[in-house]
Amino acid sequence: MTDQRKIKIKVEDLTLIFGKRKQEALALLDKGISKEEILKKTKCTVGVNKVNFEIKEGEIFVIMGLSGSGKSTLIRCLNRLNEPTAGKVFFDEHDITRETNKELLETRRTEMSMVFQKFGLLPHRTILENAAFGLEIRGEEKLAREEKAQQALETVGLKGYEQQFPSAMSGGMQQRVGLARALANDPEVLLMDEAFSALDPLIKSDMQDELLAIQSKLQKTIVFITHDLDEAMKIGDRIAIMKDGVVDQIGTAEEILTNPATEYVEAFVNKVDRKTIITAETLMFKKNTLVQMPKDGPKGSIRKMRTIGVDVLPVEDENKVFLGYVWLQDLLELEIEKETSIEKALKTNVPSVYKSYSVEDMLPLITGTKYPLAVIEEETGKLLGLISQTSLIIEATRFGKKEISELKERANEM
Amino acid sequence: MEKLIDLGTIIESGINKLEENFSGLWGAIDDIISWTVHSMNNVLLGIPFYIIIAFVALGAYYANAEKNAFKIEGLKKGGGLTLFVILGLFLVFAMGYWEESIQTTTLVIVSTLIALIFSIPLGILAARSKTADVIIRPILDLMQTMPAFVYLIPAIFFFSVGNTPGVVATVIFSLPPAVRLTCLGIQNVPSDVIEAGRAFGATEKQILFKIQLPLAKPTILAGINQVILLALSMVVIASMVGAKGLGSIVYQGIQQNDIAKGFESGLGIVILAIILDRITQAIAKK
Ligand SMILES: Nc1ncnc2c1ncn2[C@@H]1O[C@H](COP(=O)(O)OP(=O)(O)OP(=O)(O)O)[C@@H](O)[C@H]1O
Ligand SMILES: [Mg+2]
Numbered sequence: 121m122t123d124q125r126k127i128k129i130k131v132e133d134l135t136l137i138f139g140k141r142k143q144e145a146l147a148l149l150d151k152g153i154s155k156e157e158i159l160k161k162t163k164c165t166v167g168v169n170k171v172n173f174e175i176k177e178g179e180i181f182v183i184m185g186l187s188g189s190g191k192s193t194l195i196r197c198l199n200r201l202n203e204p205t206a207g208k209v210f211f212d213e214h215d216i217t218r219e220t221n222k223e224l225l226e227t228r229r230t231e232m233s234m235v236f237q238k239f240g241l242l243p244h245r246t247i248l249e250n251a252a253f254g255l256e257i258r259g260e261e262k263l264a265r266e267e268k269a270q271q272a273l274e275t276v277g278l279k280g281y282e283q284q285f286p287s288a289m290s291g292g293m294q295q296r297v298g299l300a301r302a303l304a305n306d307p308e309v310l311l312m313d314e315a316f317s318a319l320d321p322l323i324k325s326d327m328q329d330e331l332l333a334i335q336s337k338l339q340k341t342i343v344f345i346t347h348d349l350d351e352a353m354k355i356g357d358r359i360a361i362m363k364d365g366v367v368d369q370i371g372t373a374e375e376i377l378t379n380p381a382t383e384y385v386e387a388f389v390n391k392v393d394r395k396t397i398i399t400a401e402t403l404m405f406k407k408n409t410l411v412q413m414p415k416d417g418p419k420g421s422i423r424k425m426r427t428i429g430v431d432v433l434p435v436e437d438e439n440k441v442f443l444g445y446v447w448l449q450d451l452l453e454l455e456i457e458k459e460t461s462i463e464k465a466l467k468t469n470v471p472s473v474y475k476s477y478s479v480e481d482m483l484p485l486i487t488g489t490k491y492p493l494a495v496i497e498e499e500t501g502k503l504l505g506l507i508s509q510t511s512l513i514i515e516a517t518r519f520g521k522k523e524i525s526e527l528k529e530r531a532n533e534m
Numbered sequence: 535m536e537k538l539i540d541l542g543t544i545i546e547s548g549i550n551k552l553e554e555n556f557s558g559l560w561g562a563i564d565d566i567i568s569w570t571v572h573s574m575n576n577v578l579l580g581i582p583f584y585i586i587i588a589f590v591a592l593g594a595y596y597a598n599a600e601k602n603a604f605k606i607e608g609l610k611k612g613g614g615l616t617l618f619v620i621l622g623l624f625l626v627f628a629m630g631y632w633e634e635s636i637q638t639t640t641l642v643i644v645s646t647l648i649a650l651i652f653s654i655p656l657g658i659l660a661a662r663s664k665t666a667d668v669i670i671r672p673i674l675d676l677m678q679t680m681p682a683f684v685y686l687i688p689a690i691f692f693f694s695v696g697n698t699p700g701v702v703a704t705v706i707f708s709l710p711p712a713v714r715l716t717c718l719g720i721q722n723v724p725s726d727v728i729e730a731g732r733a734f735g736a737t738e739k740q741i742l743f744k745i746q747l748p749l750a751k752p753t754i755l756a757g758i759n760q761v762i763l764l765a766l767s768m769v770v771i772a773s774m775v776g777a778k779g780l781g782s783i784v785y786q787g788i789q790q791n792d793i794a795k796g797f798e799s800g801l802g803i804v805i806l807a808i809i810l811d812r813i814t815q816a817i818a819k820k
Contacts, residue, residue, distance in 0.1 A: 199733060225737065234730070236730060238724075240727050241730075253734060
């Protein structure tokens with residue numbers, strides 16, 4: 121894949137050392153002395169260690185890693201909330217690490233905005249004033265800035281809350297304000313440090329969708345920190361995995377999952393248990409053609425199959441309750457026998473699941489027969505969608521053969 | 535016992551030098567303070583007492599009732615204090631101590647304002663600079679443990695007798711809590727909010743005025759309330775160097791062993807204290 125987009129942020133040999141004897145520690149680091157040794161010898165912590173990467177314009181670049189791996193330190197180097205000890209950070213063509221204080225303020229005011237894990241809202245100001253804060257800092261007129269803030273609030277779905285105070289809002293809504301405040305500045309780059317980590321899972325998922333929607337509309341370049349692989353895979357174009365201040369691997373989710381560069385990455389990736397996360401609802405195909413009994417006879421059913429080119433269709437009754445499947449070859453026999461009902465061809469002993477079933481739950485249903493899995497609504501018995509056995513197998517084979525055979529064995533014992 | 539080090543003499547000669555070399559400065563300070571106290575007294579005493587009572591009562595009511603001023607809740611919240619203001623101040627007037635009360639109030643207001651001019655910037659400085667904090671903190675400790683009378687000595691020395699030494703001693707005595715609470719209020723502003731300010735390119739000045747001071751406001755106001763009460767508690771001592779007001783009546787009461795005088799003027803001070811405390815507390819709570 122060749123990406124023609126221009127490079128927005130380029131980080132070269134970026135190093136950040138905490139402590140008083142930075143230069144001494146840096147010299148030791150150059151000699152290849154380990155982080156622990158350096159801490160022992162100089163009492164300095166290496167926060168970020170010779171990191172290199174490039175971020176394309178409009179890309180969502182995710183940085184992940186365990187707690188203490190230096191993610192926050194790294195992102196804070198990009199706007200120099202932490203002063204890099206060595207290395208360069210290019211924003212377009214200019215090197216941010218060499219900017220004077222005045223230029224730096226200008227960069228922070230216009231080119232990049234940050235969204236924080238703990239929101240960082242001003243409790244004594246209304247939502248509107250909070251959203252307008254960045255514009256106020258850079259000296260925009262009250263009317264102009266409130267209009268822009270208003271627009272940003274609408275973008276994040278907070279219209280009507282302008283005059284509320286942050287304390288009256290839930291975490292999810294407060295973070296929307298945080299996002300609106302960043303968007304109101306209309307920066308080219310958004311820096312988001314665990315912006316959604318403090319939110320509960322459902323709201324988190326909403327916010328991710330929202331961010332993706334905003335991104336596809338506004339085409340911002342986003343640097344996003346998370347320690348949640350699923351979040352990283354969902355929103356990241358590319359993911360960088362950090363350990364002890366070093367970036368271990370950079371790649372698409374696919375590349376990292378299939379080809380982890382180090383044991384750390386592999387361990388990190390494996391910790392995420394996909395089979396418990398992927399559910400029937402995410403795998404199913406929704407818009408299915410159905411045969412309805414008794415309205416559809418063999419002739420009508422065969423026509424439906426031919427128009428969409430399949431040899432099996434799900435069957436429901438007049439109350440839309442799922443009954444089973446009919447196969448083309450059985451129907452053709454009934455047609456020859458001049459039957460008017462498809463009842464004799466109906467196969468009712470078929471696998472069906474509810475939408476909350478995980479891949480793990482469904483694996484035992486891989487039976488070797490060709491039946492798709494029917495996803496049924498629990499209360500009404502209505503068909504919600506179908507999962508083909510193939511897609512289930514593809515999802516399952518991510519776990520490795522051993523696990524699948526184990527699961528199948530367990531299923532057979534039941 | 536023979537003295538090994540004569541610290542007292544050293545300080546004395548230092549103070550002597552200060553007095554001689556900067557006499558123009560002390561004179562100017564004396565003039566400004568005396569003039570301010572004098573004209574404020576004249577203005578307040580020129581207004582009929584009932585108008586002042588009405589004005590303070592309204593202020594007390596509004597500070598407590600705020601938006602509910604025209605509703606029953608407002609009356610519930612602010613009614614008690616308002617009644618107290620009216621009855622209390624009328625009692626002071628009826629006892630014949632109106633003029634002294636005004637003088638005391640003026641002294642408290644002027645001292646408080648001067649104390650705040652110094653203490654709030656000092657508090658900000660201490661909160662923002664570790665070095666400043668290290669220097670200021672022990673000085674505050676010293677100021678608060680030193681008996682209040684001690685401040686009278688240099689005050690008399692520089693300003694002889696009258697309102698000015700009273701005000702100066704009061705300022706020194708009442709200033710520490712405002713410095714401490716301003717510093718505390720600023721230090722307690724959550725770091726993530728300040729961080730957000732930085733990330734959006736706020737200058738140090740913007741961080742101070744748009745984030746730190748507004749968030750520290752309740753704590754700073756609590757400090758101002760402390761200053762006022764300490765200033766009021768200083769009026770009797772200040773009267774020993776010639777400051778006029780209720781304090782000097784109390785002082786006379788002590789000297790002449792006049793229980794009636796001492797009680798009435800003491801009661802007047804208590805009434806002023808309660809009113810000033812409740813009004814500033816109500817403002818601080820907003
Ligand atoms: N101000 C500081 N002074 C000294 N060491 C620090 C400082 N801030 C962070 N560190 C150290 O730097 C390392 C990286 O910290 P950082 O906060 O960047 O990690 P992180 O990946 O963001 O972790 P988390 O997921 O917990 O937020 C840690 O070892 C941490 O202890
Ligand atoms: Mg972090």
